[in-house]
Structures are given as structure tokens and as C-alpha cells.
Amino acid sequence: MDMKRDWTLPGLTVGFALIAVVGTLVLPDWLMALTVNSFSRALAVLGLMVLWRCGLVSFGHALYYGLGAYVVALLGKDWGISEVLITLPAAALLSGLVGFGIGFIMRRYREIFFAMLSLAFSMVMYGILVKTEALGSTDGFSIEQPSFMGWTPEDATEKLHTIFLMLCFICWAVAALVHRYLQSTLGNLTRAIRDNEIRVEYLGISAQHAVHIKYVMSAALAGLGGAMLAISLGQVDPDSMVNWPVSGELVFVTILSGPGSVVAPFIGSVLFELIRTYAFEWVPGAWQLIVGATLLVIIFFLPGGVWSLISRAIGKREDL
Amino acid sequence: MDFATAITILIDGLVFSSYLFLVSVGLTIIFGVMKILNVAHGSFYAWGAYTSAYLIGIWSNSGLPDAGTFLMIAVAALLVGVVLGLFLERCLIQFMYGRDEVIIVLATFATFLILEDLILVVFGVDPYFAYQPMMVLGSTQIGGIMRDVYSLTLIGLAAVVGLILWVGLTKTKWGRLLTAVIHDREISVAMGIDVTKVFILTFVLGAVLGALGGAYVAPTVSVAPGFGIDVIVLSFAVVVIGGMGSIPGAIIGALIVGIARAIAVHKLPEVELFVVYGVMVAVLVFRPEGLFAPAKARKI
Amino acid sequence: MTALLEARNLNKSFGAVNAAKDINISITDHEIVGIIGANGAGKTTFVNMVTGYMNPTSGQILFSGQDITGREPREITRLGICRSFQVAQVxxxxxxxxxxxxxxxxxxxxxxxxxxxxxxxxxxxxxxxxxxxxxxxxxxxxxxxxxxxxxxxxxxxxxxxxxAEPKILLLDEPTSGISVEEKFELMDVVMGALKEEGVTVLFIEHDMEIVERYVSRVIAFYSGEIICDAPPAEALIDPKVKEFVIGEDPGHGEVTAENGHA
Known part of the structure; x- marks a missing residue:
């Protein structure tokens, strides 16, 4: 493996540039909206993937996903700030900060305790939102029209295209950064933590600190993803952003994508959105069945997720 | 707080605790013996409820005396528990032994999703009402408030189930076998205990208990889609608070959560939705393994 | 001259069991020390306390004169005390x-x-x-x-x-689980490499032939106490060591060690 050249960065650059250009030229609006949804989610999945590499599954990242969304919404509602250059970083930063706080507790737990405790935290947040009339309770509320560096789009199509292009850039930058992080010593402390924490400690570094850093990262990324989703949907509500099925969905896409590469979450997320769209059309009422069956198939036959199929295909081509 | 409210909170809390104990004890037994956190437990519950409501409906429509509907509750619990439990263990769980706990959680989560949709296929989307057993027992007045007797019998049922499990685990040969497996799987194998058989029996037992919870609750609610979802999360909370795999833990966990929720409902409705998770977080922060978890061995 | 590693009145109890009773050890630079003792004599407990896996009930551990009692394993590693494990931790x-x-x-x-x-x-x-x-x-x-x-x-x-290029290395039974034929080969490689790096070594060992061959000093444990601290030639013929550690029939390593305990 280590002898081969790493094509991830050029791949990301060319890939996102192509998607941006081709997407703007040919994608119908509904497909573009679907891509925006997918990429927003993929940002959160990217963070979950880093945790998944440590063997950690969070069933509660909708907490940060929703937090990011509500930060954007509240900045507009209470302060009249709709500039994405402010709202997006604010969402990521605040989610990261909350993640930093909760991380002090989370970093002590592994396996199912980690999963269940994160679920509990997210459900507390859900409970608070549902009971808070000022935040629209279960209905949520709508978000101010976003402005992009002072410019506000005139109609829905213009807004969608702008968000799409901006998202392509953000995803490229974030994926490249995460990729670089994964190549660092700290970033490599993923499988090591999953395999043997005792050894990690006796090598002179705290496994808990390493998990904490990754947890904060994943929280910030989920917040960013949620913020993007909120901006593109134009509204926030607890059930589609904070409730536990949302966390389950994020976990599902993480497993579907596979931990192999930072590219995987984007492919997995688009795939997920496509399956969902067609499932609702062709076999309404069997959505959970499809998700469940897919998850089982991946666990048993494709532990590396969809990415492992792609990396195998690429591997073969290189052999030729 | 006046006396009447205190009584109300106490009774509400006890009823809810009993309900929680019933639905979570199966989960904790399966975890204790097999080290599997079974998300599909919510499916046992939902299938138990649907089957019970369905059977009660048939019994009642055929003109037989309504008192017999209690029999239908038991039949539903056994039927669902044995059939579904056996099917799942043989077709899925047995291939998961030895894999990461988290992977098993995901697999049972997948199973749960599948079984949720299959309920719609089998029973349709319309809600079921099976109030007959409640009508049979009527209602009574406690502390100035009318209560249906059926709900109160939940407390008795939980006590009986708890007692049977306690006697079964500590006084019978099979129970000691089970305790041995919980304690040390490898030594149990070395001693010639058929772990496969123990696992199957445990899983079915857990499934029957989960289904019994659903089957018994069915008459008090409208059995509708999405019935199993809240239950998993709730029973996880109970089991985690008490300590995974501990039956006394499940009792204490159920009591804490049940009473806490009753207090919240009557005194602090704003926190009702998340009081359970609040308690769970608080317990885990101070006692990471839950209140009654078995100790872990030295690693190096 | 300050000792490289020093244990002062180290005690450790697990409930009623005393795994360490008033342990006093002083190790100087470049020593190769063998720690022997029956199973449950407190050898691994000692290593675990020195490397921060568990805290002593009372007593002090000094490293180059600096008190390191109760520090985290990672801090102790950074200071220059590293360890291997009975069951390899990789x-x-x-x-x-x-x-x-x-x-x-x-x-x-x-x-x-x-x-x-x-x-x-x-x-x-x-x-x-x-x-x-x-x-x-x-x-x-x-x-x-x-x-x-x-x-x-x-x-x-x-x-x-x-x-991490430590100053002192603690080996917890480097030859456990290794066949008799491979033991010396393994130890030759290990000790050769360690000599090259000039590290002070403390190792727990059941096999007296290995002890005799590689160490310059033997510390024998028996039920949490040190019963002998001497050069190998002296220690291995010490009557207490013979009775409580080696047993009647020296040379059979672990098995006899267990018998000696019983």
C-alpha cells in the first residue's frame, strides 16, 4: 500500500471541479437539490467516519447536526445575520465548542456505551427543542434568506446554484483537510485506538485526548453539515434534524460509505439519497426495510462499504 | 406537594416502572449472557403488541367470554417470542458471535428496521384497539382518582416475572448454568456446557419477555406503526442506568426512571420528554458501568 | 549517586490480599535485573505500579530522584520508563x-x-x-x-x-508462551539489541536458566515481599529462593514455580 502514490487529493480536486461545472450546466434543479442534501450530510458523515475508524459509533450526532442548523436559523431570527461567511463558521464553531464540552465525558466511553451515551445527549437536546415554544416547538421555524458575501440571490434557482457551488468548494476544502489530518500521527491514531488503547498509552500519548480531538472534529463537521442543510431547506425543525432517526441515518450512511477514504462519504451520501428517492417512488412504505436489508448486506458482505468496491476497481486498473 | 399528588405520583411511577422493567429485563438478560445489545428487542415488543391486539380481537368477535382474552395475551407473547426469537437467533445472531459489539448493534438495528416495515405488511397501517381485558377488570378509586385495574396489574405482573426470573436463575440447575456462562464463557465451554444451546434458550427467553411487554400493554393503548421505537430507547436507558446484564439493575433502573418520569409529568412537564435521558447521562457520568454492572477483570 | 529507579516502602493491597509489602528496591544505571517469583508473588504488580498502570496503596517511586508515584502511564513513558507485556500488546x-x-x-x-x-x-x-x-x-x-x-x-x-528510547525498560516475562528451543534465540536477539541501546533492564522471568545467563542481579519475590536481592550465583542457591521460588527441582521454570507457591 505505502508504495503506491496517493491519488486522493488530485481526485478530490478534479472530482469536485467536474461536479461543480457539469452540475451547473446539466443538472436539473431537483437533482441539484438532492446533491446539496447529500453533500451537506456527507460533511457530517466525514466526521463520523473518523470516529468509525476508531471503532466508535455515535448514535447521537444529530445533536450537532441540529445544533448547526439552529445556530444558522437563530442568527438570522434574533440578530438578522444571514451572511453565510458568518453563519457557517459560527455553526461549526459552536457545534465544535459543545462537542468539546461533552467530549470530556464521551472520551471515557467506548463501544455501546459511547453509542448509547451520545444518543442520550442528543435526546436531551431534542426534548429541549420540542418543549421550547420560542423555537417553534415541533414545527420549528423558517430561516432568513441567506446572503453570500453581501449578495442575496433573487430567486430559488439562483439560490440553489449558489449554494451548490459554495458547497462543492466547502466539501473539497474540508475533505482535503480531513485527508491531510488522517495522514498525521494523530490522524493515524484511529485503528491504533480501536486495536489496543493500552499500547497507545504506553507509547506516551493519551487515547482519551486523541478521541476527544476526533470527537470535536466530528461535532464541528456535523454542525457545518447541518448548517448547510438548513440554509438550503430554508427552515429548521427538531424531527428532521435532531431526532434519533436522523442520527441513525448518519450512521447508516457512514457504514454504507465505508471508512476507506475521505471520498467515500460523498459517494455514499449521494447513493443513499438516490436510493431513498427511488424507493419512495417505487416501493412506498418499504423504506426502512430497504435500509435495514442494505445495512445487513454491508455488514456481512461488504465491511469496507461502497468505497471498498471502488478501491478494488481502482486497484485492478493500476495492476494492468 | 400534598398527599394526594404524592400518592398519584407514586402509583403512576410504579405502574410505569413495572412497564419499563417488563420491557427491559429481556434486553438485559440477552446482554448479560450473550454480550449482545439487541436493538431488535423493540420489534419483539411491537410484534407482541400487534399479535396480542389481533388475537384479542378474534377471540372477542367469536363471542367467547372476554375474560379469555388474557389467555390471548399469553399466547401472543409466547408465539412471537418463540417464533421470532428462534428465527432471529438461527438466521442472524448466531453468525455474529465474536464480532465487535458495535457491529452487532448495527446488525440488530438493521433487523429492527426490517421488522418494523414487515409489521405494516402483515397488520396494515390502521391502528388496533383491544380494550376488552381492561373492560373485564373495570376501575377502582385510589387517593380520590379513578384508575383502571388493568394498569395496576402491571405491577403484579412485573413482580411475578421478576420473582420467577430470580428463582429460576438462582435455584434451578439451568439458571446456574446461565450464571456460569455470564461469569466466564471460556470456562463454561471447557466445563462442557453447551453454550450454543444456552444462547438459543436465552435469546428466546429474552424475546418472550420483550413480546410479553408489548402484548400486555396492547390493551391500554392504540397499537399503531412506530410502536417499537420509543421502547428501545427507553429500555436501553433503563438497562444502562442499572448496569448492562444485571437483573437487579433492571429493577432499580426501571424504578428510578419510572418515578423520575412520574415526578416530571406531575411537577415539571417541561422536562418530561428528556428526564429519562437526563438520568441516564447523570448515572453514566458518575458510574460509567451503570449502577449494578458486574466488575471487569484485569487486562494486563 | 542517585539511583535510576528507586522504590521506597511500596505497599499494594487488593482487598485483603497484599500484593506488595514494604518493597524497597534501588536500581542503578546499566544494570540488568531479573525479577523472579511464583505466580501471584507480586512481580507484575510491581511493574504495573512503576509504570503507572496502578497506584501503590502507600510508598514512593522515584525515577532519577524525581517522585513519579501515581503518574499516568503516558507521562512515565515520556520520562523514560517503558515496558513490554506478558501478552504482547501490539x-x-x-x-x-x-x-x-x-x-x-x-x-x-x-x-x-x-x-x-x-x-x-x-x-x-x-x-x-x-x-x-x-x-x-x-x-x-x-x-x-x-x-x-x-x-x-x-x-x-x-x-x-x-x-521512545527509554532509560529503563521493564520486560514482563519476555519468554512466556515461547517454546524451550526458541527461548534463548529470542533472548539473544533482545538482550543484544538492548545492550546496543545501553538501556537499564528489569525483567520478570520464570526460567532460571535464562535468569542465570543474562542478569547481573536477581530480586526474588514471595507473596508480595522481597526475599532475596543478590547476584545470580548467590541468589539461585539461597535456601529461601530454592524453597519458595525454584522449588525442589530447579530448571522446570513455570510449573515448579507454581508448585513452590502451593
């Missing part, structure tokens, strides 16, 4: 080379910023290759750790402990 799903790279990466990450540097830097990779050669495990460079033969895994475990 990253089972990674290759031997990756194991060493992670170990080197951590050793070279003194700050958070260091930890963000690329792990695969040429100079680090060269170091990893050198370690592979020093411990004679280059043949297994790309083998996944879980597939390694017992002896190789032990070597990797020790090599990883040495990555």
Missing part, C-alpha cells in the same frame, strides 16, 4: 511496519502540533527499518500483527517499547 490489525511507524510517530510527537505532522516522513521510515533490522523482524515487515508467530510478536512488543 496493534493487531496493522502490519509490523505500521506498528513501528505509529510508535515512532507518537514518540516524536511531543506537542499537539508535532502530532499533526505527516506520519510517513522519510527519516522516520528509515528509523523504522533500522528497528526492524535490530530486532531481526524485517522478514515480517508487511505481515499483519495478528498473524505473527508468538516470538515475533513478542519482539515487536519489545521493539515498540524501545521506540
Amino acid at each position: 496493534f493487531m490489525t496493522a502490519t509490523v511496519f505500521e506498528n513501528l511507524m505509529i510508535a515512532l510517530g507518537i514518540a516524536e510527537s511531543k506537542t499537539l502540533f508535532d502530532g499533526l505532522r505527516r506520519m510517513r516522513r522519510p527519516e522516520v521510515e528509515q528509523k523504522a527499518e533500522a528497528i526492524l533490522n535490530r530486532y531481526r523482524i524485517s522478514d515480517y515487515r508487511d505481515a499483519i500483527a495478528s498473524t505473527l508467530p508468538q516470538g515475533v510478536r513478542k519482539l515487536l512488543d519489545i521493539a515498540m517499547a524501545m521506540v
